[in-house]
Amino acid sequence: MDLSVSDLLLCPQLNPANDLKNEILVFDISILHKQANMPTQFLWPHQDLVGSQDELREPVINLEGFLKGDKEATVAAAHLVGAACINHGFFQVIKHGVDVDLIRAAHEHLDFIFNLPLAKKLDARREPGSVYGYSGAHAHRFSSKLPWKETLSFVYNHGNSHDLAVPNYFTSSFGKEFQETGLVYQKYCEAMEKLSLAILELLAISLGVERSHYRKFFEDGSSLMRCNFYPPCKEPGLTLGTGPHCDPTSLTILHQDQVGGLEVFANNQWRPIRPRPDAFVINLGDTFMALSNGRYKSCLHRALVNKESVRRSLAFFLCPKQDKVVRPPQDLIDREEQRKYPDFTWSDLQEFTQKHYRADVATLQSFIHYFLPTKRYN
Numbered sequence: 367m368d369l370s371v372s373d374l375l376l377c378p379q380l381n382p383a384n385d386l387k388n389e390i391l392v393f394d395i396s397i398l399h400k401q402a403n404m405p406t407q408f409l410w411p412h413q414d415l416v417g418s419q420d421e422l423r424e425p426v427i428n429l430e431g432f433l434k435g436d437k438e439a440t441v442a443a444a445h446l447v448g449a450a451c452i453n454h455g456f457f458q459v460i461k462h463g464v465d466v467d468l469i470r471a472a473h474e475h476l477d478f479i480f481n482l483p484l485a486k487k488l489d490a491r492r493e494p495g496s497v498y499g500y501s502g503a504h505a506h507r508f509s510s511k512l513p514w515k516e517t518l519s520f521v522y523n524h525g526n527s528h529d530l531a532v533p534n535y536f537t538s539s540f541g542k543e544f545q546e547t548g549l550v551y552q553k554y555c556e557a558m559e560k561l562s563l564a565i566l567e568l569l570a571i572s573l574g575v576e577r578s579h580y581r582k583f584f585e586d587g588s589s590l591m592r593c594n595f596y597p598p599c600k601e602p603g604l605t606l607g608t609g610p611h612c613d614p615t616s617l618t619i620l621h622q623d624q625v626g627g628l629e630v631f632a633n634n635q636w637r638p639i640r641p642r643p644d645a646f647v648i649n650l651g652d653t654f655m656a657l658s659n660g661r662y663k664s665c666l667h668r669a670l671v672n673k674e675s676v677r678r679s680l681a682f683f684l685c686p687k688q689d690k691v692v693r694p695p696q697d698l699i700d701r702e703e704q705r706k707y708p709d710f711t712w713s714d715l716q717e718f719t720q721k722h723y724r725a726d727v728a729t730l731q732s733f734i735h736y737f738l739p740t741k742r743y744n
């Protein structure tokens with residue numbers, strides 16, 4: 367099927383990533399708070415809103431022994447990671463080696479950003495088709511099922527602590543008074559890169575793949591850092607902070623504040639994840655599911671909002687180099703009866719989610735059926 371991109375947007379199955387049918391709403395919480403009723407653009411279907419109070423408390427994996435090189439602890443940690451990823455692609459890690467003061471600083475600087483005047487935030491607004499920049503409820507992308515959140519996203523290039531892309535992003539987007547913020551997020555992203563490459567070793571070991579295989583695959587990557595800011599909402603039961611989705615990326619390292627709202631779909635129900643200040647939430651994304659030839663699951667998750675308080679989360683989305691072909695390791699393919707997913711590049715999957723499709727639970731399948739046939743790999 368040789369679909370043009372414009373055909374893609376006509377496909378009834380696709381949820382076009384840009385469906386602006388009427389004038390663009392501005393996510394200005396000072397105004398929205400005064401409105402008696404929830405604007406219809408923020409209403410979500412009932413089936414996306416149902417939930418349970420049955421928390422998913424496990425697995426919480428202690429990385430201390432593994433990070434010190436203890437062989438037994440490494441085997442034990444890899445086993446726990448593997449069991450979690452086969453089930454729902456989600457686990458938490460403690461004693462992860464990330465400086466608690468750095469985590470605190472990253473949360474503090476998140477507030478500096480989102481407490482700026484709206485006009486200043488809109489000056490840094492995400493450009494159409496780009497995943498980077500400020501967004502208020504994605505109101506410039508979608509006109510229904512808007513998420514009750516503000517986000518700021520930027521790129522982080524792996525392997526070069528002297529790379530100034532992050533500090534330069536902040537000074538160029540918000541002014542030189544944000545240089546300190548850029549340096550904090552540079553350091554934070556370096557810590558996330560180090561932790562994600564370590565977790566990739568556990569994933570390789572648990573899959574019976576050469577231990578450094580995935581680490582090498584991602585070493586020259588460029589990841590995405592996202593700050594999420596969820597304002598309080600008068601009618602939290604009618605909307606969502608982030609809708610049900612699997613991250614199209616590879617591995618997500620998320621630090622949430624103590625408010626609560628993250629939920630994972632496991633054992634056929636939505637399971638609240640109780641915040642732990644000492645833990646990072648780890649979830650697999652679509653790209654790693656493909657790299658494991660479908661052995662490990664891309665985690666279906668969402669984020670609720672509440673009436674009382676702002677909720678904040680820091681999400682580091684690990685991504686490979688844009689043009690690297692996403693393909694499982696050969697020895698994994700040899701052991702499996704067949705390839706579950708065709709070759710693709712992260713560049714193409716990212717383009718799909720930014721220009722043609724709003725990431726949800728079916729992103730990878732939609733990408734493979736409707737978008738990938740329009741691409742040619744040599």
Ligand SMILES: C=C1C[C@]23C[C@H]1CC[C@H]2[C@]1(C)CCC[C@@](C)(C(=O)O)[C@H]1[C@@H]3C(=O)O
Binds near residue numbers: 592610611683719725
């Ligand atoms: C590549 C990405 C697209 C999104 C940010 C990263 C990984 C997660 C994706 C997202 C959060 C999934 C839910 C829908 C989305 C539109 C959002 O609510 O922000 C997605 C992000 C995006 O397209 O900006």
Ligand SMILES: O=C(O)CCC(=O)C(=O)O
Binds near residue numbers: 608622627
């Ligand atoms: O804020 C959260 O807890 C989850 C956010 C999320 O899933 C995302 O940004 O992809």
Ligand SMILES: [Fe+2]
Binds near residue numbers: 611612613618
């Ligand atoms: Fe997510």
